[in-house]
Amino acid sequence: MTTANDVLSALQSAFPGVVEEAKVSPERQLWATIKPDKIVDVCKYLRDNHNFDHYSGAAGVDRIDEGLFEVTELLASHGAHQVVALLKVKTPRDSPSVKSLTGLYWNANWYEREIWEMLGINFEGHPELYPLLLSDGLMGAWPWRKDYKGYPDYNTADRAIEKVNPEGYTDYSFSPTKAEIEAGTVPYERPKYPTFREREEAEIKGESEMILHMGPQHAVVPGPFLLDILVDGERVKKAFLDVGYIHKGIEKIMENRTYVQGIPITDRLCYMAAITNNEAYCGAVERLLGIEAPERAQYIRMILQELSRIQSHLLGTGEFLTLIASAVYSPFLFMIIDREDILSCIESVTGARINHSFVRFGGVRNDLPDGFKDMTLDALKMIRQKTEEYKELFLSDSIYRKRMEGVGVLSPSDARRLGVSGPPLRASDTPYDMRREDPYLLYKDMDFDVITRKEGDSKARVEVRLDEILESCYIIEQCLDQIPDGPIMAEGVPKRIKPNPGEAYYRVEDHRGEMGFFVVSDGSEKPVKVKARGPVYAYFQALPPLLEGVYIADVVAIAGSMDACTSEVDR
Amino acid sequence: MVLSAITEFAAQEPKIYGLVLGLVAAAILASVINVVAMLLVWLERKVMGDFQARYGPNRVGGRWGVLQLGADAVKLFTKEDIIPRGADKPVFVWAPIVAVATTMLVAGALPFGAVIIDGKEIPLVVANMDISAFYIEAALSIMAISAFMAGWSSNNKYSMLGAFRGIARMIAYEVPMGVCVISVAIMAHSLNVVEIVQAQSIWFAIAQPIGFVIFAIALITDLGRMPFDQTEAEEEIIAGYNTEYSGIRFGLLYFQEYIVMLLGSILLVHLYLGGWNGPVIPVISFISPMIWFFMKLIIVLVALIWVRVSLPRFRIDQVTDLGWKILLPLSMVNLAWAVVVGLYFA
Numbered sequence: 008m009t010t011a012n013d014v015l016s017a018l019q020s021a022f023p024g025v026v027e028e029a030k031v032s033p034e035r036q037l038w039a040t041i042k043p044d045k046i047v048d049v050c051k052y053l054r055d056n057h058n059f060d061h062y063s064g065a066a067g068v069d070r071i072d073e074g075l076f077e078v079t080e081l082l083a084s085h086g087a088h089q090v091v092a093l094l095k096v097k098t099p100r101d102s103p104s105v106k107s108l109t110g111l112y113w114n115a116n117w118y119e120r121e122i123w124e125m126l127g128i129n130f131e132g133h134p135e136l137y138p139l140l141l142s143d144g145l146m147g148a149w150p151w152r153k154d155y156k157g158y159p160d161y162n163t164a165d166r167a168i169e170k171v172n173p174e175g176y177t178d179y180s181f182s183p184t185k186a187e188i189e190a191g192t193v194p195y196e197r198p199k200y201p202t203f204r205e206r207e208e209a210e211i212k213g214e215s216e217m218i219l220h221m222g223p224q225h226a227v228v229p230g231p232f233l234l235d236i237l238v239d240g241e242r243v244k245k246a247f248l249d250v251g252y253i254h255k256g257i258e259k260i261m262e263n264r265t266y267v268q269g270i271p272i273t274d275r276l277c278y279m280a281a282i283t284n285n286e287a288y289c290g291a292v293e294r295l296l297g298i299e300a301p302e303r304a305q306y307i308r309m310i311l312q313e314l315s316r317i318q319s320h321l322l323g324t325g326e327f328l329t330l331i332a333s334a335v336y337s338p339f340l341f342m343i344i345d346r347e348d349i350l351s352c353i354e355s356v357t358g359a360r361i362n363h364s365f366v367r368f369g370g371v372r373n374d375l376p377d378g379f380k381d382m383t384l385d386a387l388k389m390i391r392q393k394t395e396e397y398k399e400l401f402l403s404d405s406i407y408r409k410r411m412e413g414v415g416v417l418s419p420s421d422a423r424r425l426g427v428s429g430p431p432l433r434a435s436d437t438p439y440d441m442r443r444e445d446p447y448l449l450y451k452d453m454d455f456d457v458i459t460r461k462e463g464d465s466k467a468r469v470e471v472r473l474d475e476i477l478e479s480c481y482i483i484e485q486c487l488d489q490i491p492d493g494p495i496m497a498e499g500v501p502k503r504i505k506p507n508p509g510e511a512y513y514r515v516e517d518h519r520g521e522m523g524f525f526v527v528s529d530g531s532e533k534p535v536k537v538k539a540r541g542p543v544y545a546y547f548q549a550l551p552p553l554l555e556g557v558y559i560a561d562v563v564a565i566a567g568s569m570d571a572c573t574s575e576v577d578r
Numbered sequence: 579m580v581l582s583a584i585t586e587f588a589a590q591e592p593k594i595y596g597l598v599l600g601l602v603a604a605a606i607l608a609s610v611i612n613v614v615a616m617l618l619v620w621l622e623r624k625v626m627g628d629f630q631a632r633y634g635p636n637r638v639g640g641r642w643g644v645l646q647l648g649a650d651a652v653k654l655f656t657k658e659d660i661i662p663r664g665a666d667k668p669v670f671v672w673a674p675i676v677a678v679a680t681t682m683l684v685a686g687a688l689p690f691g692a693v694i695i696d697g698k699e700i701p702l703v704v705a706n707m708d709i710s711a712f713y714i715e716a717a718l719s720i721m722a723i724s725a726f727m728a729g730w731s732s733n734n735k736y737s738m739l740g741a742f743r744g745i746a747r748m749i750a751y752e753v754p755m756g757v758c759v760i761s762v763a764i765m766a767h768s769l770n771v772v773e774i775v776q777a778q779s780i781w782f783a784i785a786q787p788i789g790f791v792i793f794a795i796a797l798i799t800d801l802g803r804m805p806f807d808q809t810e811a812e813e814e815i816i817a818g819y820n821t822e823y824s825g826i827r828f829g830l831l832y833f834q835e836y837i838v839m840l841l842g843s844i845l846l847v848h849l850y851l852g853g854w855n856g857p858v859i860p861v862i863s864f865i866s867p868m869i870w871f872f873m874k875l876i877i878v879l880v881a882l883i884w885v886r887v888s889l890p891r892f893r894i895d896q897v898t899d900l901g902w903k904i905l906l907p908l909s910m911v912n913l914a915w916a917v918v919v920g921l922y923f924a
Contacts, residue, residue, distance in 0.1 A: 175663070219735050225816065241739070241894055330813045332890035333804055340630040406805055406890050559739070560893040563813050 009088035011037040014057055021052055040095045047106045054111055058087035060423055062112035066525045066538035067122035071153040074100045076128050085423050085439050093512055107133040114426030117548045125151035137200050140251035151259055207235050207247045215239050223252050230573025236562060246554035248547060254577040261537040266292055266504040274362040276539060277575040279319040282311050283517045285366035290513035291524040292368050295506035298497050304370040305448045306490040313479040318349040319518035320472040323570035330567040331410050345393050348386040355379060369497030380487050387480045394476045411466035415553055415565030418463060425549035429520025429542050430471040431569055435463035441516035455482050465568035505532055517542050519570055541575040603704050611685050615836040616647045622883050629887045654829035662733060662822050669731035674830035677724035681837045683717040688844055689772055691871035692854045694863055701772045709769045711759050718800055722748035729819030740818020743894050744809040747799060750901030754909040755796035758789045761916035762849050775853030783850040789912040790850045792905050797842050804886040808894045843878040
């Protein structure tokens with residue numbers, strides 16, 4: 008089994024002098040600072056010789072005191088070993104430029120674009136450095152830089168400039184106003200890029216082709232995002248995805264809050280996965296603080312995460328079914344009803360149904376209430392029985408199978424290349440689950456199967472979710488049996504959280520896939536940088552290639568089976 | 579006194595008398611159909627609620643929510659009637675009217691049950707034509723034109739796709755449906771719906787099981803209900819051909835669907851389920867055919883609602899595949915069967 012130290016020594020012998028600093032902490036994470044001009048070679052070496060075939064994301068940090076930007080590339084492997092390589096590249100602040108990894112990893116595209124538009128770090132060799140999350144008019148403001156002062160205090164409507172175009176429609180633009188330029192918060196001239204619309208219209212080739220908008224307001228979308236499909240009749244020729252309609256700047260907000268104040272904000276990443284987002288953030292901060300939650304607290308966290316996984320999969324599947332059927336499709340409502348019982352269980356512990364902000368650094372907020380075990384076991388029994396019924400129903404429904412079988416097939420190699428994780432990856436015959444790959448909490452003691460399917464189509468993705476509900480039930484039952492008595496908060500957690508300077512990365516298996524938090528501390532009360540690496544961001548990036556050549560109706564069946572959550576993409 | 583005056587007038591001016599009588603009948607027919615279709619919307623919402631473990635309308639008009647539809651209708655009447663800037667205005671404006679008018683054409687030839695007076699069965703039908711089954715088929719097909727008018731004139735991509743889908747589907751399904759009607763006519767030795775009903779000593783659903791299934795599927799397609807509502811798939815093309823409609827015009831298009839659902843179910847009952855045939859119920863023999871007729875009708879309607887809540891939607895290519903590759907050959911088989919059995923029984 009490859010360990011982080013093996014990788015480090017191999018790296019040092021293959022590239023003498025390129026690794027500037029390196030450490031292994033904790034055991035499976037390799038932190039290394041790489042010379043900027045060698046980063047592509049190092050990543051290529053790691054990918055080809057050490058199976059680092061999973062590009063997990065990138066985080067940009069503004070070290071304003073040192074006059075540097077840092078870009079940390081997160082690399083991992085799809086099951087060959089459990090090492091996570093966090094390779095840091097430094098670049099001067101006045102002319103920031105880093106080599107792009109898009110040539111090695113297809114899915115580096117969006118992560119690098121995000122860093123580029125937010126921090127203004129240029130990525131050499133990136134094929135399409137266009138605005139992704141920010142609106143075109145905001146380009147050049149570089150909002151994640153520490154010296155960004157924000158806009159003067161008036162609202163968007165005041166800034167909008169109204170212009171009636173020759174066709175008679177009203178356009179709004181957000182050019183910098185005089186006051187803004189005087190305040191020094193925006194540049195005089197913004198860089199110009201082809202807009203999303205110009206880029207997609209350039210692809211129209213013939214008279215019979217047109218662009219059909221699915222979104223930002225459309226029945227198919229779980230939140231506002233724009234999925235434009237170039238159609239020829241009923242066939243999709245190409246798909247374009249634009250996100251950022253509800254970008255909340257959560258990562259920037261968290262830089263301006265104390266660590267504890269960050270917890271409720273992580274809830275809002277995705278309302279379906281509040282507890283796992285909490286867990287990922289708190290886990291990262293716990294690593295910085297060097298504390299660990301007591302055993303009982305870890306069990307409680309596991310129970311709640313699995314309960315939350317059940318409710319998320321139920322709602323995700325149900326919502327998806329309304330997309331291939333109609334809004335009045337009965338199984339959707341049945342699943343909503345089943346989900347109520349699970350939500351009641353969660354509510355009895357946390358006091359909230361959706362956004363519970365329940366995890367604390369070094370423990371949890373409450374203990375389990377009396378009677379929780381019986382209540383949960385009853386609910387699980389019901390969920391088990393119902394899930395089996397749903398599986399049977401979908402197996403026997405020939406229309407359902409016609410719509411789902413062989414639709415949106417992701418081959419195992421494609422799924423890895425496109426960087427998807429969670430149920431869609433496992434449906435493509437890749438048993439990649441953070442609970443096994445990067446065991447957190449006490450999952451290493453639990454007995455459960457990582458559900459996989461061979462087909463990789465939409466039907467397989469739904470089946471994986473339904474089977475995972477059953478596995479989650481099993482995990483919860485084990486937890487309820489084994490949970491020990493004891494404290495629920497670790498001792499010696501300070502009132503004022505001030506972690507030692509350093510960085511930590513902690514990833515968990517979210518309901519939708521790999522969720523990681525990268526937290527950088529400088530020893531003060533507020534984090535320097537919080538990077539949320541969400542699973543849905545990765546799916547979204549993989550969606551357009553998946554939609555090429557399908558029918559319009561299949562767009563719904565494919566996009567829906569990914570179980571998307573726009574809120575998390577537009578963090 | 580009045581009665582004799584009317585008979586006298588009828589003898590003197592038969593044409594004017596016929597016109598007035600026709601107008602009165604049409605007015606009665608239109609209002610009855612509309613009220614029943616409204617009740618049907620209510621029934622659907624209520625039954626759907628039952629299927630899905632929820633209440634359905636339960637506030638307006640007592641705990642059964644019977645006045646909900648009245649409230650909705652008032653809302654639709656009073657909303658702004660928006661006509662998009664790029665729309666083809668005359669076509670856009672006329673499409674809902676054409677839709678409702680063509681459905682009323684169907685209603686004119688359909689018997690709405692029968693009553694027994696002096697031991698004689700009198701079918702309740704406005705126009706008892708010799709070829710009414712054929713006529714109804716033809717009038718049902720015109721509906722696709724109105725949907726196409728609506729979709730094409732809206733100047734909207736979703737609507738246009740919905741309109742295209744509607745036409746593709748109509749062509750694929752009218753043919754097997756027509757062949758089924760021919761099979762029924764062969765067995766009944768008539769194209770008159772009233773005579774077809776009277777010819778059913780055995781229900782044609784039993785005599786022609788394949789034809790019944792094909793006709794039912796084709797009918798659901800014609801009605802544009804799940805699993806065949808591709809023309810207005812809200813999850814893909816946002817209500818399709820009626821995306822751009824609002825206010826009373828949307829109300830008409832929406833309502834028309836329910837009128838067609840009602841008329842289509844009646845047609846199914848007449849052609850395959852023996853219409854108003856049934857044992858005469860003693861004391862109330864006068865309306866006993868009506869009772870049988872409505873019982874069958876309600877069963878068919880609830881079955882349609884049941885299908886709607888429990889099946890996912892076909893993709894458009896799968897729909898046309900099903901129509902051309904499976905239903906059409908099968909309907910030919912059914913036709914052959916009808917010819918053989920029909921000749922044998924004749």
